[in-house]
Amino acid sequence: MARKVIDEPSEEIVADAKRERAERRNPFSRIALFIRQVIAELRKVVTPTRRELFSFTGVVLVFVLIMMGLVYGLDFLFGLLVSWAFGDGSIR
Known part of the structure; x- marks a missing residue:
């Protein structure tokens, strides 16, 4: 703390x-x-303790991974929609 x-x-x-x-x-x-x-x-x-530093680092890494998954999912979804709307009409 x-x-x-x-x-x-x-x-x-x-x-x-x-x-x-x-x-x-x-x-x-x-x-x-x-x-x-x-x-x-x-x-x-005030510098954090070693335990706090590892805890903060873990929270940041988990948050970044969740955001990467969210952005990847939205990118994939929008890619499918654009491919369907402007492409050959088929969904992969």
């Missing part, structure tokens, strides 16, 4: 952003602020 993380910026980051906006810094300091904020957000990222 993934750990629950509250997605709120820290008070320090908010205070820094307000101060930077108030002072109207040059473009380089705004870029530095952006990079600091990106790094702070990346520290909040």
Whole structure:
């Protein structure tokens, strides 16, 4: 089970952003602020456990296989209909 993380910026980051906006810094300091904020957000990222990773991978693979079967079935059906409508009139 993934750990629950509250997605709120820290008070320090908010205070820094307000101060930077108030002072109207040059473009380089705004870029530095952006990079600091990106790094702070990346520290909040929670990586899945090995078990969760295998579980998620299995779910994705099963979903992809189901969608492939659905698309194949519709393609085959529409191919038969087009062959019947515009072809020689016989259904395979």
